[in-house]
Amino acid sequence: MAKNDERNTQKTHAFWAPVFLVPALALGAAHLWRAGNAGDAAALVLGALACFGRRAWMRPVFFAVLAGEWALTTQVLAHVRSAMGAPWMRLVIILLFVSAFTAAGAFLTWAAPGRAWFARGRETALMQAAGFFLAAVPFFLMARHVPHLLLLERILPGFGAVQGLFAGFWAAFVCGRLADRRRATRTRLRAWRLFSLVFFGQFALSAAGWSLFAMTGEMHVPVPGIILAGMLYRGTAGFMPFLFVFSVLLAGAAWCSHLCYFGSWDAWAATAMRPSKHPGPLRWRVLSLVVMCAATLLLVICRAPLASAVACAAALGLVMIPAAAFISRKKGWAAYCTMICPLGLLSCVLGRLSFWRVRRTSACTSCGACTRVCRYGALDMERLAAGGPGPSCTLCRDCLNVCPHGGLTMRWLGTGGGGGAEKAFVTLVSAMHALFLFSAMV
Numbered sequence: 177m178a179k180n181d182e183r184n185t186q187k188t189h190a191f192w193a194p195v196f197l198v199p200a201l202a203l204g205a206a207h208l209w210r211a212g213n214a215g216d217a218a219a220l221v222l223g224a225l226a227c228f229g230r231r232a233w234m235r236p237v238f239f240a241v242l243a244g245e246w247a248l249t250t251q252v253l254a255h256v257r258s259a260m261g262a263p264w265m266r267l268v269i270i271l272l273f274v275s276a277f278t279a280a281g282a283f284l285t286w287a288a289p290g291r292a293w294f295a296r297g298r299e300t301a302l303m304q305a306a307g308f309f310l311a312a313v314p315f316f317l318m319a320r321h322v323p324h325l326l327l328l329e330r331i332l333p334g335f336g337a338v339q340g341l342f343a344g345f346w347a348a349f350v351c352g353r354l355a356d357r358r359r360a361t362r363t364r365l366r367a368w369r370l371f372s373l374v375f376f377g378q379f380a381l382s383a384a385g386w387s388l389f390a391m392t393g394e395m396h397v398p399v400p401g402i403i404l405a406g407m408l409y410r411g412t413a414g415f416m417p418f419l420f421v422f423s424v425l426l427a428g429a430a431w432c433s434h435l436c437y438f439g440s441w442d443a444w445a446a447t448a449m450r451p452s453k454h455p456g457p458l459r460w461r462v463l464s465l466v467v468m469c470a471a472t473l474l475l476v477i478c479r480a481p482l483a484s485a486v487a488c489a490a491a492l493g494l495v496m497i498p499a500a501a502f503i504s505r506k507k508g509w510a511a512y513c514t515m516i517c518p519l520g521l522l523s524c525v526l527g528r529l530s531f532w533r534v535r536r537t538s539a540c541t542s543c544g545a546c547t548r549v550c551r552y553g554a555l556d557m558e559r560l561a562a563g564g565p566g567p568s569c570t571l572c573r574d575c576l577n578v579c580p581h582g583g584l585t586m587r588w589l590g591t592g593g594g595g596g597a598e599k600a601f602v603t604l605v606s607a608m609h610a611l612f613l614f615s616a617m618v
């Protein structure tokens with residue numbers, strides 16, 4: 177009875193959070209609109225509508241936005257007071273009103289009404305809020321300083337903040353799903369495939385002449401293995417290697433399980449079958465790297481014209497990709513990624529410098545369930561007995577998701593304990609995925 181009363185009181189209190197929060201955001205939007213900033217105003221209005229989703233992660237986000245808005249209004253107020261030469265009374269009254277409303281909204285969002293209103297998904301609220309900021313803030317900055325890099329800015333100038341808002345929402349959503357072991361594997365594969373579809377969709381549109389969809393305007397054959405050979409042939413690097421190295425240093429080999437636009441198709445093909453024993457995920461790729469470099473150098477030495485080099489690359493791709501997809505479907509492991517792609521090999525090697533490791537815990541019962549889901553040839557019973565997966569691990573977390581005993585965990589490099597490593601990893605890859613998805617342009 178007492179619990180019911182408490183719950184009813186909480187529900188009544190909860191109502192006060194949106195009562196102040198929505199008008200406070202609307203006032204901020206009106207101010208931005210008057211200042212000629214329609215895009216940011218639209219982002220605030222959309223944000224205000226989102227509060228009816230009642231997700232717990234939105235609470236810190238709204239609090240930060242309102243606190244920022246309040247601080248800004250107070251600053252403007254102080255500025256007006258200090259320049260009292262002109263008529264100022266009306267402006268001061270309006271700003272005081274906005275300030276008070278925004279402060280009340282911020283307070284109620286953080287206090288009990290906010291806690292009761294934003295009640296859904298409390299367990300992952302902080303991770304999701306961090307994912308939101310990590311994905312949205314870079315877009316907000318880009319909208320200010322390099323707007324031409326944002327697709328929405330090119331279609332609707334001034335509306336880049338809305339693209340950032342959606343990127344943040346998507347990061348928070350994916351983060352919540354990836355944190356849920358029952359949904360994580362399915363979510364990873366679907367989100368990854370969506371990114372790939374968007375990437376290739378934009379690639380096709382820009383190849384068809386719609387320059388609107390090209391970020392840099394530099395077209396390349398979008399097959400990771402061939403990109404490497406192309407760089408060697410041209411003797412120039414471009415933007416891609418920097419993006420790759422930076423991403424792999426941050427997120428480790430998760431590049432090959434969450435972020436690469438190409439690997440999702442190989443992973444999808446592999447889901448047709450339960451994985452069989454892998455013949456060796458590193459040595460085949462070393463061989464592939466050597467052959468690819470040798471063939472490219474031969475083309476350079478023979479001064480083969482660009483058209484011939486591109487024809488060779490295209491022929492190679494036409495043979496390799498269907499063959500790999502066929503093997504992936506038959507064997508249940510990602511054949512292109514684990515036997516051919518030299519970029520995947522570099523990702524595994526360079527990924528050893530990142531923070532993240534999958535390790536066995538004392539709770540493992542050696543049931544073997546995790547070894548039957550690895551599609552990258554990284555985990556078998558011997559590896560498990562030695563403490564964790566081998567160097568071809570892509571940090572996909574499928575093995576962690578399937579273990580019923582908590583026999584595997586994610587750890588920080590060089591430490592014995594977990595200490596939130598998996599939460600930090602999930603937050604980071606969700607944000608990076610959203611960043612890639614919402615700027616997936618060639």
Ligand code: SF4
Nearest residue numbers: 432436439513517520
């Ligand atoms: S192995 Fe190559 S194709 Fe596969 S995900 Fe990694 S970089 Fe992409």
Ligand code: SF4
Nearest residue numbers: 540541544546579583
């Ligand atoms: S880690 Fe989990 S799934 Fe794997 S063998 Fe141990 S108990 Fe089984």
Ligand code: SF4
Nearest residue numbers: 550565569570573575
């Ligand atoms: S060992 Fe686990 S985390 Fe690593 S690739 Fe295999 S299933 Fe994924």
